Amino acid sequence: MKHIDSPMAGTVWKIVKAPGDSVDFGDTVAILESMKMEIPVESSHSGTIAEILVKEGDVVDEGTVIARLA
Amino acid sequence: MDIYQKLEDKREWAKQGGRLSEKSAKLLEGKVFVRDRLRLLLDDEPSFEDGLLAGVEKGVPADAVVTVIGSIGGRKVAVIANDITSKAGTWGYQTFIKITRFQQLAFDLKIPLIYLVDSAGARIDEQKLCYLGRRAWGNIFHNQVKFSGAIPQVCVLFGPSPAGAAYVPALCDVVIMVDKKATAYLGSPRMVKMAIGEDVTEEELGGARMHCALSGLGDVLVQNDEQAIDVAKRYLSYFPSSYAQRPDVAPTAPKASPVNLGDVIPRNQNVPFDVKILIDALADDGSVLEIKPLFAKEMVTALVRMGGRPVGIVANNSKVKGGVLFNDSSDKAARFIWLCNAFNVPLLFLQDISGYMIGSSVEKAGIIRHGAKLLSAVCEATVPRISVMVRKAYGGGYLAMSGAPTQPDAMLALPTAMPALVGPEAAVNAMYFNQIAELPESERAAFIARKREEYGADIDVYTAAADSMAVEAVVHPNELRDELIRRYDAYSLKRAEAFEKRNPVHPV
Structure with missing residues (x-):
């Protein structure tokens, strides 16, 4: 299954998309706060969001799965 | 046979490469023949070619590598170009002699050296003459390192460059790779399977995209041979012919539409x-x-x-x-x-x-x-x-x-x-950590915001x-x-x- 991973370590600041939303390659799915910067988590595929696996305030590592696509 | 006809025949045979064999012609699918690559790269026909008749005795046209001096944008360059149709572009004895002679020539002339790489690597059946001694394939890398920083060394990778040959791109200043054609890896997928049991495709293991996006061996990913040669020419236009010179200053114009x-x-x-x-x-x-x-x-x-x-x-x-x-x-x-x-x-x-x-x-x-x-x-x-x-x-x-x-x-x-x-965030946290901890919780946020603002202004x-x-x-x-x-x-x-x-x- 296709998934969208965190580009770096940080804290989930905002979740932008919800299950059922369709996304294109490059769309922002969530925004992390890391190193005092807002880091967009961009979709690496086109498709429909099946599941968001993190919530706002969660601490994530580089490579943590943020969302799965249907 | 007339001696002049003999010369003509041998030259024609060598310039043809291995294209007459069906197997070799297949290796050229979706690619440009080595001598046509040179035509795309150089302003005119090469000034001269060395070693055309090397390999003639063993039946390998030019011993699978073409070495010429020519001009790009009016400046002289040396080119070492593998011919994939001639014994799969592999390195034999005369191949490395031709390559190392041209590396030395480029250095002596203080001109850029371009490697057009498309080679299945070293020829195992010629290893006795080419592998161990002081005059051997490894001289190619020794020269690359010795001349690095003295003359520009550009690698265009059109096809494979496996095992030891992978150090040719690695030791150049820049590597331009053709998508889905260029590969570089130390051990082939077959060898990887045998040695460590991993199943992996050639593209995943050492494809152009992998090297340009992940390993960092590749510098510029292009879609075909023509684009690759265009990028190589463009790249060289920013550089002088050697460390001893300065780059050319081109004619300039004001920006057509300045951005605010x-x-x-x-x-x-x-x-x-x-x-x-x-x-x-x-x-x-x-x-x-x-x-x-x-x-x-x-x-x-x-x-x-x-x-x-x-x-x-x-x-x-x-x-x-x-x-x-x-x-x-x-x-x-x-x-x-x-x-x-x-x-x-x-x-x-x-x-x-x-x-x-x-x-x-x-x-x-x-x-x-x-x-x-x-x-x-x-x-x-x-x-x-x-x-x-x-x-x-x-x-x-x-x-x-x-x-x-x-x-x-x-x-x-x-x-x-x-x-x-x-x-400001980290600074306030570091400077006022104890003070923040002593404050009643209701007052902390306002205190932090005020201190961050003061710090920001400073x-x-x-x-x-x-x-x-x-x-x-x-x-x-x-x-x-x-x-x-x-x-x-x-x-x-x-x-x-x-x-x-x-x-x-x-x-x-």
Whole structure:
């Protein structure tokens, strides 16, 4: 299954998309706060969001799965 | 047979390569024949070719490599080009003699050396003559290293370059790779399966895209042979023929449609900004050639012209991973700085940097070692070097991006610059940690906000930088291009030499 991973370590600041939303390659799915910067988590595929696996305030590592696509 | 006819026949046979065999012709599918590649690369027919009749006795046309001197844009270059149709472009005895002779010739003439690589590697049946001794295949790498930084060495990878041959691209200044055709790996998928049991395709293991995006061996990914040759020619136009010369200054024109940078650069420092917009606005129109655009994208390295003069730009891109410095971004920038410095290409640093990445995973991966490599490349650079504080200029990241203490020729700042050892959030946390803890919880947020604001006002570019003379000038972004052109023009008078020693002990 296709998934969208965190580009770096940080804290989930905002979740932008919800299950059922369709996304294109490059769309922002969530925004992390890391190193005092807002880091967009961009979709690496086109498709429909099946599941968001993190919530706002969660601490994530580089490579943590943020969302799965249907 | 007439002796002159014999000469003609042998030359014709050699120039034909192996295209007459069905198997060899298949290797050429979707590719351009080696002699046609030379036609695309050079202004005219080559000035001369050496070793055409090598390999004739063993029935291998030109011993699978074509070596010529020709011109690109009126400047002489040496070309070493594998012929995939002739015994799969493999290296035999005469092949390496031809290659090493041409490397030496390019160095003696102080002209760029271009490797057009398309080779199945070393010929095992010729190893006795070619592998172990002082005169052997390995001389090719020895020469590449010896001449590195003296003459430009460009690799265009059209096809395979396996095992030992993979060090040819690795030891060149730049590697241009054709998507879905070029490959490089030490062990083939078959060998990998046999030795470690891994199932992997050739493309995953050592394909062009993998090398351009992940390993960093590839610099520019292109779609076909013609594009690859165009990029090679364009790349060379930014460089002189050798370290002893300066790059050509091209004719220049004002920007066709200047961007109002005052509106484009975000004032909120936490919002990402695509620095490529700034690079396009500073460079002459159509002059940007990005090096490693797919690798460690949080750092942009690009060859550009400003007022016709080649400049190498090293820029933090806060649009990707916040522009934070990682191991790969440090490596990418360090190598680009060494490249520009070797060939008298001035440097421009665009700072938008909240620091080196922190945390246990990057510490284990050696972020300090890699960061030191970038710092070392910056401090070693003696070409004209200008740094511009675009937005954040924090801590060690600021130093690594050619901060004032590393002695650039000029340290400039835009009004959006924010120079500090650390940002307001971390600073307030560090300075008032105990005080915050003692406050009733209801008062903490307001206290922190007030202290952050005070701190923010204090690291304003005028108080922190201009007044203390940490920067030479604060410039409006719309004036920056002209300011840089005038400064590079003046700094080009500089003749900086390294002081005498054998070699620095490089952190890697």
